[in-house]
Amino acid sequence: MLEVRNLVKKYGKIVAVKDVGFSLENGTVGILLGPNGAGKSTIIKSIAGLLRFTGDVRIEGMPARDVNAKRVFAYVPEIPAMFEMLTVREHMNYVKQAYALDVTEEEIDALLERFELRDKQDKLGNELSKGMMQKVSICCALLIKPRVILFDEPMVGLDPMAIKELKNVIGELKSDGVTVLISTHMLEMVEELWDVMFVMEEGTIIGEYTKEDAKGKALDELFFGITGGEEQWRA
Amino acid sequence: MESLIYVYRASIRNSLKRSLKKPVTYIYLVLAGCYLTGMLFAMPEMITDMGLDNPKGLVVILSFFTLMTVPMNLLSYAKRRGLVFKNSDVQFVFTSPAAPKLVLLYGQIRQYIMGFVFSLLLAFAGVFWFHVSAWIMVAYFVLAFAVENVLEASMMVLIYGNEGDGEKTAKVIRWCVFGILGILVLFGLYLFYSENASFNIVSLFLNHPFLQMVPLAGWNIAFIRLLLLGPTALNVACTVLYCITAFVLGVLAWKMKCTGAYYEDAMSFAEDYTNVLEKSRKGEAVFLFGKKKKYRKADIVYKGSYAKAIFYRQLLEYKKNRFFIFSPFSLVCLGAGCAIAFFASRNDVDLYGIFVIPGVSAYIAVLFSGYPTKWEKELMNPYTYLIPDTAMKKLWYATLVEHIRAFVDGCLIAVPAGIFLGLNAFQILLCILIHVSIQANRLYLVVFVEAFLGKVLPMLFKRFTKMFLQMFFMGISIAAAVIGTLLINVEAGFVLAILMSGAGTLIAALGASVLFERMESIE
Numbered sequence: 001m002l003e004v005r006n007l008v009k010k011y012g013k014i015v016a017v018k019d020v021g022f023s024l025e026n027g028t029v030g031i032l033l034g035p036n037g038a039g040k041s042t043i044i045k046s047i048a049g050l051l052r053f054t055g056d057v058r059i060e061g062m063p064a065r066d067v068n069a070k071r072v073f074a075y076v077p078e079i080p081a082m083f084e085m086l087t088v089r090e091h092m093n094y095v096k097q098a099y100a101l102d103v104t105e106e107e108i109d110a111l112l113e114r115f116e117l118r119d120k121q122d123k124l125g126n127e128l129s130k131g132m133m134q135k136v137s138i139c140c141a142l143l144i145k146p147r148v149i150l151f152d153e154p155m156v157g158l159d160p161m162a163i164k165e166l167k168n169v170i171g172e173l174k175s176d177g178v179t180v181l182i183s184t185h186m187l188e189m190v191e192e193l194w195d196v197m198f199v200m201e202e203g204t205i206i207g208e209y210t211k212e213d214a215k216g217k218a219l220d221e222l223f224f225g226i227t228g229g230e231e232q233w234r235a
Numbered sequence: 236m237e238s239l240i241y242v243y244r245a246s247i248r249n250s251l252k253r254s255l256k257k258p259v260t261y262i263y264l265v266l267a268g269c270y271l272t273g274m275l276f277a278m279p280e281m282i283t284d285m286g287l288d289n290p291k292g293l294v295v296i297l298s299f300f301t302l303m304t305v306p307m308n309l310l311s312y313a314k315r316r317g318l319v320f321k322n323s324d325v326q327f328v329f330t331s332p333a334a335p336k337l338v339l340l341y342g343q344i345r346q347y348i349m350g351f352v353f354s355l356l357l358a359f360a361g362v363f364w365f366h367v368s369a370w371i372m373v374a375y376f377v378l379a380f381a382v383e384n385v386l387e388a389s390m391m392v393l394i395y396g397n398e399g400d401g402e403k404t405a406k407v408i409r410w411c412v413f414g415i416l417g418i419l420v421l422f423g424l425y426l427f428y429s430e431n432a433s434f435n436i437v438s439l440f441l442n443h444p445f446l447q448m449v450p451l452a453g454w455n456i457a458f459i460r461l462l463l464l465g466p467t468a469l470n471v472a473c474t475v476l477y478c479i480t481a482f483v484l485g486v487l488a489w490k491m492k493c494t495g496a497y498y499e500d501a502m503s504f505a506e507d508y509t510n511v512l513e514k515s516r517k518g519e520a521v522f523l524f525g526k527k528k529k530y531r532k533a534d535i536v537y538k539g540s541y542a543k544a545i546f547y548r549q550l551l552e553y554k555k556n557r558f559f560i561f562s563p564f565s566l567v568c569l570g571a572g573c574a575i576a577f578f579a580s581r582n583d584v585d586l587y588g589i590f591v592i593p594g595v596s597a598y599i600a601v602l603f604s605g606y607p608t609k610w611e612k613e614l615m616n617p618y619t620y621l622i623p624d625t626a627m628k629k630l631w632y633a634t635l636v637e638h639i640r641a642f643v644d645g646c647l648i649a650v651p652a653g654i655f656l657g658l659n660a661f662q663i664l665l666c667i668l669i670h671v672s673i674q675a676n677r678l679y680l681v682v683f684v685e686a687f688l689g690k691v692l693p694m695l696f697k698r699f700t701k702m703f704l705q706m707f708f709m710g711i712s713i714a715a716a717v718i719g720t721l722l723i724n725v726e727a728g729f730v731l732a733i734l735m736s737g738a739g740t741l742i743a744a745l746g747a748s749v750l751f752e753r754m755e756s757i758e
Contacts, residue, residue, distance in 0.1 A: 048330050051499045065494040070332040081322030085246035085253075091327070094245075098238035098331040124249060125323065137326070 001026050002047070002148050002179045007055035009042050016042045017053070018203040022196075024179045026147070029170060029193050032183040033223055034200030040183040041078060043200075044152045047181070048075040059148045071099060074141035078152040078183075080133035082125025088112070088136050089121040095140045103143060111139045114165060131157040138166060149173065151182040155189045167193060187219040194219070199226045239333060239341040259696075279364050290463045291442075293365035297357075297463075298441040298456045302419070305452040306412050308387065312394045313408040318342035320501045322509055329502070335495035336488070339392055342501075347384060354380045367463060375462045382481050383455065389484035395500075396493035415449055422446075447473045454480065530555040542624035545613060546632040553636065560640045564603055568647040571595050575652035588656045589725055592649050592666040593673075593716070593732070597709050600673045601702060610634045614682065614750055626751035630744060633751075637678055638671060645670030665729040672736035673709065679743035680704050686750045708739035 002024045009017040017039045024030045032040045046053045049065045062069035083091065092108045095101070112118045115135040120128070128136065134157045141149060151170075155163050170193050173180055184190055197219065199207040207226035214222055254260040282288045287295065312318075320328075320342055328338055354376050361372040397404050422445060426436050440446065447457040447469055457473030464470075533554035537547045553560045575591055613619045613633045622629065645667035653663035684701045715735040719728030 049495055049498065050325065050329055050502055052496050067332045067334065070330065073330070075326075075330045077326055079322075081326045083242055083246060083323040083327065084321075085249045086242065087249065090245050090249075094238055094242055094327065095331075097241055098327070098333060124253075140327070 001058075001060055002030075002181060003056070003058040003061075004043070004047065005056040005058075007043065007046060007053055007057065009039075009046055009051060009053045016203055017046070019055075020200075020203075020205055021055075022198055022205065022208065024181060024196065026179055027174055027177040028195045029174050029180040029182065029190075031190050031194040031197045031219075032181065032200060033185075033187070033197060033219075035227075038200040039203040040200055041152055042203075044075075044150050044181070044183050047150060048073075072144075072147040074144045074146035074149040076134075076137050076141045076149070076151045076154050078156065080130070080137040082128060082133050082136060084124065084126040086125050087122050088117055088125075088128070091125070091136055091140055092143055095143050099144050101143065101145070103145075108143065111142060114169075115139055115162060131159060131162070134158055135162055138169075142169065146178060148179045149181075151180070151184075153184055153186075154182065155184065155186050163189065187223060191219050197222065199223060201227060236333070236337050236341070238331070239328065239337065239344075242328075243341075243344055263695075278360075282364055288365060290361075290365055290367045293361055293367060294456075294460055294463050295438055295441045297459050298446070299437075301455050301459070302441075302446075302452055305455060306416055309390065309408060309412045309451070312391050313405045313412065318391070318395065318501065318504075319345075319508055320505045322505050325498070325502045325505050329495065329498045335493045335497070336392055336396055336491075338495070339395055339493075339497075340388060343388065343391065350380065350384065361463075371463060375459075378462065379459065382458065382478060385485050386451075386477075386481040389481065389488040392488040392493070393484060393491060395497045396488075396491060398493060398496045411450075415452065418449065419446075444469050451477075451480070529557065531557065541622055542628040542632040544622065544632075545619065545629065546635045549610075549633070549636045560636065560643060562640075564599075565640075565644050565647060567599055567603065568644040569651075571599060572648040572651040575648070576655035579652065579655035579657075589658055589662060589666070590716075591656065592652050593669045593729075595652075596645070596648060596666075596670040596673050600677050601705060601709075610637055610678065610682075619751065626748045629751040630748040634675075634678055634744075638675060641671045641674035641678075642667060644674070661726065662729075665726060665733070668733050669712075669729060669736070672712075672733050672740060675740045676708050676736055676743065677705055679740055679747045680708075682750060683743045683746045686747060704743075708736060711739065712736040 004023065005021045007017055007020040008015065020039075020043060022030070032043065034040050042051065045051045047057050047059075047064055049070070057064040059069040059073050064070075064073070083094070086094065089108070089112075092112070096103050096108075109118065112121055115138065117132070117135055117139065120132060123132075125133070125136075134154070138154065154166060158166065167189075170180055170182075174193075174195075182190060182193070195211050197207075197209045198205050199209075209222055209226075217225075279288070282292065286292065318339065324338075324342075328341070333341075358372045358376040361367040361375065362369050367375075394405055394408060422443075423436075423440055426440055426443075430436055430439060441456075447453050447460065454473045454477035457470040458477045460467075461470040461474045531554075533551060535547055535551040535554065537544055539547070558565075575595060578591075579588065610633045613629075619629065619633070648670060649663050649666040653666060658666070680701055684697055684704065688697060688700060712732040712735045716728040716732035719731035721728075
């Protein structure tokens with residue numbers, strides 16, 4: 001479960017996120033939507049413990065910065081960054097050790113196979129393309145077997161096969177009771193995945209819909225309905 | 236911590252494996268071996284010549300390094316920019332369940348290893364070069380390494396990891412360090428004016444009892460003196476203060492709560508570091524510290540199309556710069572011009588004083604051959620290749636601003652220097668044109684080498700090749716100047732030099748223009 005209460009993030013005098021609050025139950029997929037600069041990534045980075053903020057963020061009831069909370073939490077950033085001199089396999093080994101995971105080599109193989117990285121496992125971090133880095137990033141996050149996972153624009157740079165696989169993975173995470181929060185612009189990519197959608201504008205959540213509220217409406221229809229239509233976006 | 240050590244160990248192992256596959260590594264190893272062997276034989280003689288081949292000499296050298304490093308380290312920690320984390324650390328380490336204090340120590344691991352190696356080498360040097368008894372050097376190696384690192388790591392954790400009024404504490408520390416530096420400067424000035432100005436002042440300064448009373452850096456020096464020279468009331472008292480400080484700060488750091496609020500600063504620094512790394516890989520001279528550049532608002536009227544647009548866009552970028560087309564290099568040129576003028580006003584300059592200006596121009600061109608210009612960046616920009624114009628026109632308009640800058644910088648050297656050297660207007664103009672041609676030569680050679688040897692040679696060899704070619708063309712120009720001067724007169728010699736340098740520039744420019752044909756050539 002993920003709970004965010006009264007989250008405020010300031011950069012000097014600029015308020016990037018204004019008193020944001022929401023919660024996601026176990027087995028729920030939440031989508032953060034909004035234009036560039038709306039504060040989506042700031043929220044994601046705050047939850048991941050990378051930014052200072054005021055307010056309260058809890059993962060499975062524990063403060064997000066608590067070491068125990070971090071043990072059950074995974075984060076896939078928008079721009080993946082690899083250890084330059086570690087191979088793909090060594091990235092997985094590092095994660096295994098850093099989270100004291102009880103993961104077998106076969107499980108690592110299976111994960112690499114699933115994202116077509118098996119033949120790239122001996123490549124160094126600085127030899128990978130952006131798409132491959134994104135795949136490694138996703139594999140490392142999944143290896144943790146998290147209870148809460150954050151994806152920041154996860155589809156960017158992925159090939160169609162990997163996008164399809166990622167969608168399947170998110171579906172499986174959901175069935176396993178994992179809380180998933182995805183920040184994205186690509187509405188059509190998350191159409192069949194979402195349970196709750198949060199629409200952001202200028203650092204605040206201006207609308208919240210559940211799948212039940214949507215009554216079969218498409219995501220973009222709901223999104224533009226809240227934000228004032230495509231004309232306002234173009235303006 | 237085990238996982239963090241795993242990252243470090245695996246990175247070093249892979250890095251070594253990769254290096255050993257490259258033939259250039261063996262060339263570097265041979266060069267480094269020759270250099271170290273040379274140093275090994277030359278150093279003892281140098282130390283003896285300077286009269287430092289005794290424990291007191293070692294104390295002077297160590298005191299100097301302590302004064303250089305301790306305040307600088309404290310300042311960088313206080314600015315929360317002393318630790319180098321990379322974007323990969325942000326993604327994989329900051330979000331992991333590793334204790335944030337351990338992550339701080341991981342950030343310092345490279346410095347600890349370097350410090351260990353340095354202390355070990357120092358222990359041997361102490362025994363063999365400075366004639367300190369072996370057991371004292373062993374004691375120094377163990378104690379100094381331990382206490383210094385405990386103190387520094389504690390300071391780092393307390394400054395970085397402080398989540399209370401961390402910013403206020405950091406500010407207080409910054410001012411304290413500035414205060415200490417101020418006291419040291421004032422003390423140095425006092426010695427400079429009270430004693431005879433000579434090299435001995437440095438030794439007097441570093442051995443002065445007052446220095447040992449300066450908190451941290453001075454106490455560290457007292458600790459070194461106690462270990463290497465034996466006890467005095469002062470060094471014992473200051474060493475006690477030093478060790479108590481290390482112990483108290485160590486306990487405070489151990490007990491302090493740290494949840495990782497510093498990750499935000501470290502993340503922003505990691506981004507800056509990545510940019511700097513990227514630029515330095517491309518051979519640009521960049522600085523990690525300092526404030527981010529601020530740009531002014533500016534506009535420009537494009538008086539031309541196609542390749543000319545590159546020139547106007549560059550001009551717009553320069554107009555947004557705080558100092559327009561002027562750079563630190565302009566200051567160097569002005570400084571050089573004023574220095575020549577000062578020299579000329581104090582000395583009798585004969586006819587050949589005119590050669591001083593081109594000589595200085597050539598010297599600073601070689602010295603600053605690494606400074607970046609906008610035109611090299613044009614080649615990284617895909618839009619440059621899409622502009623529907625000829626490669627030669629693109630080359631010309633991409634470099635035009637740099638020629639104007641070179642002309643202005645040339646004026647900054649040649650005008651003040653020329654006036655005091657008693658040159659006439661035509662001679663000053665020739666000196667400026669020589670400066671422009673030398674700079675143009677450098678401008679095109681840098682990218683010429685990058686284009687034709689970029690993929691083949693490593694960075695160091697590329698730098699040597701650029702420098703060699705630059706000096707080669709300069710040599711031809713100098714020969715032309717000498718011949719022209721001997722056969723006709725100085726002006727003719729200068730014109731010949733400009734023509735020869737221009738011919739070299741043209742060859743390099745024609746070669747470099749190939750780069751504007753397709754982006755593939757520089758990738």
